Amino acid sequence: MTNNLKSHLSNLLNKTITNVSPVSGGDISQAFKIDTSNNAYFLKLNSASALNMFQTEAYGLDLIAKTNTIKTPKVIAFDSFENSAFLLMEFIESKQATAEDFKVLGKQLAALHQCISENFGLDTDNYIGSLPQSNTVHKTWGDFYTDERLLPQLKLAKQKDLLSDAECPSEQQIKNYLESLFQNIKPSLLHGDLWSGNYLISKDGTPYLIDPSVYYGHSEVDIAMTKLFGGFGHAFYKAYESYSPFDVNTSARIDIYQLYYLLVHLNLFGRSYYGSVVSILRNIKS
Structure with a gap:
């Protein structure tokens, strides 16, 4: 400085x-x-x-x-x-999270996800890491997630020669795959990039969210990111689910939501994420 x-x-x-x-x-x-x-x-x-x-x-x-x-x-x-x-x-003076801290974090994240909108997206674009993130508003979650999340990252990966055309599903293949998974989803306010480095627990036990990539989307997107790299205790998920229960399609949706973040990491950091990306893409194409 x-x-x-x-x-x-x-x-x-x-x-x-x-x-x-x-x-x-x-x-x-x-x-x-x-x-x-x-x-x-x-x-x-x-x-x-x-x-x-x-x-x-x-x-x-x-x-x-x-x-x-x-x-x-x-x-x-x-x-x-x-x-x-x-x-x-x-500046937030932080400490290591305890089980009780994770319980509060899970409860408060579930409360955040109860803040809803009429549409998916946001009135402004933002960033995921250093990559631009489009938040163009859509009426349906399937259209938003396909057009504003997966397709732009797939296009960028092909431009960088990280993925081939043959490895990438078409827009219609993606939407067909998502149709049965994306039922009765409401537009919840999301943090948008909730890995373990993007929350803090203050010295008095108060949770704070930092470095957001906000928009209105499916609440399980934030949960998917917490599970991608770990760092959230069991008490977090137990508390969250007591306020916002999961369903039989949650596991399949978690994979699909993690695909976006894996594509972002592929485009930012290179081929170490290639195997994880292609594995999920094959499920969409099959």
């Missing part, structure tokens, strides 16, 4: 910054803890071109917070300065 940016942030906060230390913040942006005499803040820093990404992240955090179901860090500001873009938030 440059001295000029540090001075700019100090003026923005109207406080003297006493310490700046790098912290773990993911693969996309630099992250820092900023200490003042009486508060701590979390700063994400990237190139100036990332301003829209930070803007949509701030929008998602605010949208979740306004549901009063689960907390998100308060956004202080997002802006560009010199050749950088930044997102400044309150």
